[in-house]
Amino acid sequence: MMVILLLLIPVSQHASGMEVEVYDGVESVLLPCQLPADVSSDFLAAVWDREELKDPTVHVRLQSGDDFKDQNVRYTNRTSLRADALQTGDLSLILRNPTVSDSGTYTCNTRVFRGNQSQIDIQLKVTEPPAVWPIVLSAVLVPVVLLAAGFGVFMYHRYKIMKSRKVYPVEMVEVKQGEESVQLSFQITEEKDVPLDVKVEWRHQNTMVHVYENGGNQSLLKDQNHRDRTEMNEDPLRIKDFSLKLKDPQLSDRGVYTCTVYDRNAHIRLQKVVTLSVRVPEVVEVVKGMQSVILPFTTEVLKLQDVTVEWKHKDKKVHVRQNGQNQSHDQEVNEEPLTNGNLQHTDDGTYTCTVYSEGEEILLQKVVSITVRVYPVEMVNATQGEKSILLPFKVTDHLPQDVKVEWRLINPEDRMVYVYERSKNESPSRDHVYRGRAEMDEDPLTIKDLSLTLKDLRLTDSGVYTCTVYNKDGHMLLQKVVTLSVRDYPLEMVEVTQGETSVLLPFKITEDLLQDIKVEWKHQNIIVHVYQNSQNQSLLMDEDYKGRTEMNEGPLKNKDLSLTLKGLQLSDRGGYTCTVYNKDGSILLQKVVTLSVRGYQTEMVEVMEGEGSVLLPFKITGDLPRDIKAEWRLTHPEEKMVHVYESGNNLSDEDDQEQVYSSRTEMNEDPVTTKDLSLILKDLHLTDSGVYTCTVYNKYGHMLLQKSVTLSVRDRKSDIKVEDGGHI
Structure with a gap:
């Protein structure tokens, strides 16, 4: 009679503690998961999974919304959470059209910013709906009792397996596209040694990407050249580190990665989920010498007084904020805060901001890339046949004595032009085309002049040249681009007879020039005339030419930079070079005029x-x-x-x-x-x-x-x- 009374209790949907029972064929079932409201605003993610399945993910909710990439196909379009689940703490899962095969243990995992891990197990039992039970009660009573006993034995066995299993907190990792690799960390904390016969599987979107078994690694993820893209430690069991290194991260690599450790009976012993976000980094461009730059990272999720914020550049700490205060003493030696000014080319590169919980677990991460523009592209004009030309690069920075300076032609082709290292100023790596034709100062670092002299100019020397300075570790410190134009036209010749009162050295232009340019006429490296700030600068001329040279009034407006040379002397003959500089000292235009002074006939x-x-x-x-x-x-x-x-x-x-x-x-x-x-x-x-x-x-x-x-x-x-x- 007691058994009959038990069977009369309604079982259409019943939640008792950690167990939910429902009939096959109902419209939906609710798996309850409610956390306190005082921590609901701190949720980063919620994951429902069913560990006995090969693909255990049932439903994932992130701050950005639902993530169905790794969802087991049997639950497609059948699961949902409240829209405000992460905000209210009501993480209950709605499972539509439950069937008998849905029976099992469902785990509600939550991740909050302080690093705490909440986990609730719900036992779902979906049974066939009963027939007309008064008629068949006697026929089914014994099987039901036996089934209940068998189910009890089965559940006890499952309980022992579940009790021995450890699930690690979900971790979120962010990497920028283009980085060499990213680490999906899984370091275990168990005191006991891991058995040697375990199997470690890393999966991404239901796809196996890496397997460690019987002391060997097998990478299943290849790049377009069929090279392995995943890597684990050679002896992960001894060092208790199952972390996976993913090389050449791509946008398609983002999503949930699950690492599962099985014992020899294929029972799950350890498991961890890592969510990878691959993003194109935010780029900030600044000019060398700016006082400061902001690397943006705003979030509404965290309470900064409860976390540690760490900025890194090239694996060195550049700033730390902890307990609501900036911690300057935690910075690496020789690194300065980003707001301390005087930005250098060495500040180029990727900056990573990582937010840690009190338990030193990663909560958030962002990558920002800085591009520091240093030296503007400079234009140098020359004429084929000139003895030499200077590709200028004067620096203001104090450079280490162990730097390496490389001058290269990068366009229209790539050629090594000259290499300077303090140990030797001659390099066999230079292209044969420039052998014996390129040279630098004997001590360029002391005089801060990395300019290159290129001799015996040819039309094929035209192109884009770069000078790059590397430190001893191969990191780029400085770089400048110089565009050389070697023109194929004859030098202009002007001939006069000695005794004539004056001669015009012509230079008419077609370009519109700014008023802040400087025009300089030179004869055999002697300044003969200077026009700057809209007037002639007699104080800058050589003494012998004062009062003997003049330019047209308003040369920029009239586009006529010609020079009149008076009181001709035999020593005036030779080449005259007119150079136009911008306000930064870069060459804009240049012309050479050769003056020939004919003497009297014998x-x-x-x-x-x-x-x-x-x-x-x-x-x-x-x-x-x-x-x-x-x-x-x-x-x-x-x-x-x-x-x-x-x-x-x-x-x-x-x-x-x-x-x-x-x-x-x-x-x-x-x-x-x-x-x-x-x-x-x-x-x-x-x-x-x-x-x-x-x-x-x-x-x-x-x-x-x-x-x-x-x-x-x-x-x-x-x-x-x-x-x-x-x-x-």
């Missing part, structure tokens, strides 16, 4: 021996300064000083004059005014024949004018003409 004078005098002519057209010096010399067949005029005086009696010409030479008393530098040579001898040169110098000793006269003194006897048939 004049021939013939005279007979014994004549009283002869005139070696030298009349000029231009004006000369009063403080010139004029020297007449015999330059062939031997060299002798003939006559000197200086500072308004003839110095024919000076020691500089050869004795043979003493009292035999004479110049105009005021040759500058009369513009006549001619020389009178008296009492002619046959030995006076030769080439005479008059050279005019300014007060600085620079040559202004020069003329040569060839004198032929003929023997009077040889000039007697013989009549037809006559004799001498």
